[in-house]
Every structure is written in C-alpha cells, then in structure tokens.
Amino acid sequence: MDTLNSTAAEYVLTLDCPETRGIVHAVSGFLLEQGCDILESKQFDSQDDAQFFMRLHFASAGDSAGGPASLDSLREAFVPVAEKFGMQWELRAHEAKHRVLIMVSKFEHCLNDLLFRARIGELPIDIVGVVSNHQDHRGIVEWHGIPFFHVPVTADTKPAAEARLMELVDRLDVELVVLARYMQVLSDDLTRKLDGRAINIHHSFLPSFKGARPYHQAHARGVKTVGATAHYVNAELDEGPIIAQQVVEVDHTFGPEELVAAGRDTERKALSNAVRWHCEGRVFLQGNRTVVLK
Incomplete structure (x- = not known):
C-alpha cells in the first residue's frame, strides 16, 4: 500500500x-x-x-x-x-462519532466509565444526554458538560416516561441508547422502536441468572465465576443478542456483596466493549445472535 x-x-x-x-x-x-x-x-x-x-x-x-x-x-x-x-x-x-443517549438509575459505575472513556477519546461516541429516573447523578453529568434529564418512572407514569424518552431520542438525533444499569423494564413497544440501537448491561453471565438480583442468585448456587453481559435490548427480558461478555473468578468465601463488588469491573468492561464495537461498525445482527468482526 x-x-x-x-x-x-x-x-x-x-x-x-x-x-x-x-x-x-x-x-x-x-x-x-x-x-x-x-x-x-x-x-x-x-x-x-x-x-x-x-x-x-x-x-x-x-x-x-x-x-x-x-x-x-x-x-x-x-x-x-x-x-x-x-x-x-x-x-x-471513520472519524464520525455516534450520538449516544445514556440511561441510568442509581448505580453509577458504568455511567462514570462511559463518561470518562468518551472524554479521553477512547470511545467513538458523542454523549448527547443522560436520562435517569433519579436525580443522584445530575452533578457529575453536568460537570462533564452533558445535558441531564430527570424522567421519573412509576407504574402509572411509565407510558408518559417512555414517550418522553422517544421525544429525546428524536430531538437529539440519537443513534444509540445505552442502558448503563437502568433498572426499569422497557415496554415491548419501546423495544421495537429501539430495535438494533439499544444496548443493555446485565450483571450476570447470561443466559444464567436472568432478572433481578443475579449476584444473589449466583451466591445461592455457589458459582466460581461471575460476569456481565452486554446485549441488544429486545422484548424478552435479558434475552437480546449478546455482544460482549466478561468474567472474573470468585470462590466460596465471597458473599453476595463481595460478588457485587467483583462484578463491577466486568460490567464496565463488557459495556464499553459493546459500545465501542457497535459504534465502530463491528457488530452485525444475525437473528438472535451477533457477528462481531474484531
């Protein structure tokens, strides 16, 4: 050449x-x-x-x-x-950055990791906003110069909250939505609208321990590794096509909280890898699987 x-x-x-x-x-x-x-x-x-x-x-x-x-x-x-x-x-x-909207609840480790990696240019993304159902992370988000949107969610307000989310996606010209420990289940209608452009981090090595409190489920089974899975969001809870996974070894001395702590790094790494590969055009959907050309 x-x-x-x-x-x-x-x-x-x-x-x-x-x-x-x-x-x-x-x-x-x-x-x-x-x-x-x-x-x-x-x-x-x-x-x-x-x-x-x-x-x-x-x-x-x-x-x-x-x-x-x-x-x-x-x-x-x-x-x-x-x-x-x-x-x-x-x-x-090649230098074009994807416009990304992050959604988060109270756990901030994945949010902080994405903010940092975007700030130093490690991820090819432009974070155009952060949505949360809590106010906890407004300060750190706005310190980064990124708009923060508080969208509280209850059973009664969920349809309105999801309509607000889609209004933000459209208004901010969002290409990718990242659920960085956003602890609300999205409706089937919303997952269809975001098909192929929403990534979730699940704090378990799927397909094991789906749903809530997976580290407690893992502790009850005496696992010797814990991990995290980044996957596309679909209508089936924690069943979307898997993009990236990370694991760490543990043993019988780890209680549920120690497993939670051990799993945080796997969550951060799996999610940042998935976001990078998606935005670099390395991920292809193939039915309920993905092809990742790394």
Missing part, C-alpha cells in the same frame, strides 16, 4: 448479504477503481445460514487531479455493487 498523505479521508464500509462467489472481488475492485487503499479488512462467511459479513476500513488519498473521494460520491458509486449482491450496507466517515 502506498504511504497515505495527510489529506487522506478514511471511511468504514460494513455490509452483509447472502453468500455467493465474487463478493470480495467486487468490493475490493470497487475500492481500486475509486483510488482507495484498504487499511483493515474483516469478513465472516456463516455456514449456518449462508450469510456473508464484511467490514472494511479504507482511505481515499486522492491524486494530482483532486482531493479524496467524498462520502456522498462513494455512496452513490457503491449502489450498483450493493444491488447486485442484495447487500445491507452502511458507509460512514
């Missing part, structure tokens, strides 16, 4: 389509015709359902006749390739 100049524009192309011969050749040929250099290429051919998945990070350096190819021109030029193979695809600027 030629050395890229300082004016090169970098892009990420993600696609999936039915498996057939010639996909890689067609995509790489398209990039060659457009004068682009491939920086990273990941792909997976699922033998279970004959589906092909691909993520390409590439650069357009331009030439003496002009600058790098624009995002719009690349999208327009790629349409015939996508149509030929029946692709679902997305092309984004």
Whole structure:
C-alpha cells in the first residue's frame, strides 16, 4: 500500500448479504477503481445460514487531479455493487462519532466509565444526554458538560416516561441508547422502536441468572465465576443478542456483596466493549445472535 498523505479521508464500509462467489472481488475492485487503499479488512462467511459479513476500513488519498473521494460520491458509486449482491450496507466517515443517549438509575459505575472513556477519546461516541429516573447523578453529568434529564418512572407514569424518552431520542438525533444499569423494564413497544440501537448491561453471565438480583442468585448456587453481559435490548427480558461478555473468578468465601463488588469491573468492561464495537461498525445482527468482526 502506498504511504497515505495527510489529506487522506478514511471511511468504514460494513455490509452483509447472502453468500455467493465474487463478493470480495467486487468490493475490493470497487475500492481500486475509486483510488482507495484498504487499511483493515474483516469478513465472516456463516455456514449456518449462508450469510456473508464484511467490514472494511479504507482511505481515499486522492491524486494530482483532486482531493479524496467524498462520502456522498462513494455512496452513490457503491449502489450498483450493493444491488447486485442484495447487500445491507452502511458507509460512514471513520472519524464520525455516534450520538449516544445514556440511561441510568442509581448505580453509577458504568455511567462514570462511559463518561470518562468518551472524554479521553477512547470511545467513538458523542454523549448527547443522560436520562435517569433519579436525580443522584445530575452533578457529575453536568460537570462533564452533558445535558441531564430527570424522567421519573412509576407504574402509572411509565407510558408518559417512555414517550418522553422517544421525544429525546428524536430531538437529539440519537443513534444509540445505552442502558448503563437502568433498572426499569422497557415496554415491548419501546423495544421495537429501539430495535438494533439499544444496548443493555446485565450483571450476570447470561443466559444464567436472568432478572433481578443475579449476584444473589449466583451466591445461592455457589458459582466460581461471575460476569456481565452486554446485549441488544429486545422484548424478552435479558434475552437480546449478546455482544460482549466478561468474567472474573470468585470462590466460596465471597458473599453476595463481595460478588457485587467483583462484578463491577466486568460490567464496565463488557459495556464499553459493546459500545465501542457497535459504534465502530463491528457488530452485525444475525437473528438472535451477533457477528462481531474484531
């Protein structure tokens, strides 16, 4: 690959389509015709359902006749390739940040971790707001210069609270909702509206110990590892497609509170990984599973 100049524009192309011969050749040929250099290429051919998945990070350096190819021109030029193979695809600027809305209740460790990682540029996200059913974290959120929205929830006010949430999602142009220990169950209607763009952290290594108080359930079973699972939200409680998991070893001396403490790091890491991979275009939904091209 030629050395890229300082004016090169970098892009990420993600696609999936039915498996057939010639996909890689067609995509790489398209990039060659457009004068682009491939920086990273990941792909997976699922033998279970004959589906092909691909993520390409590439650069357009331009030439003496002009600058790098624009995002719009690349999208327009790629349409015939996508149509030929029946692709679902997305092309984004590599440096583009996803607009993220975080939801949290009283446990703050995952919120603080995401705020910090976003602040230092470790996550490709722009946190456009934080929603909570409590006021506890207003100070730290506003210290980061991020709008805080208090949306209390009771059984009677839940429909209004969810309507307020969707109003924020639409008004703030939110691309991803992150439930960072948000301890309210979302309605089926809301999960359908957020399908594929809402990630939850569950403080258990799913599919074990679903629902409430999983660390207490784990203690009752005498587990030797505890963990956390980041997954997409769907209508089934703690059943959404899994994106990332983390575990830590424990033993018989750990009581429920010690398990809670041990699990906090796994929750933070699993959630930040899931958010990063989603926003980098590395996660593809495949039914009730995911393909993650790391």
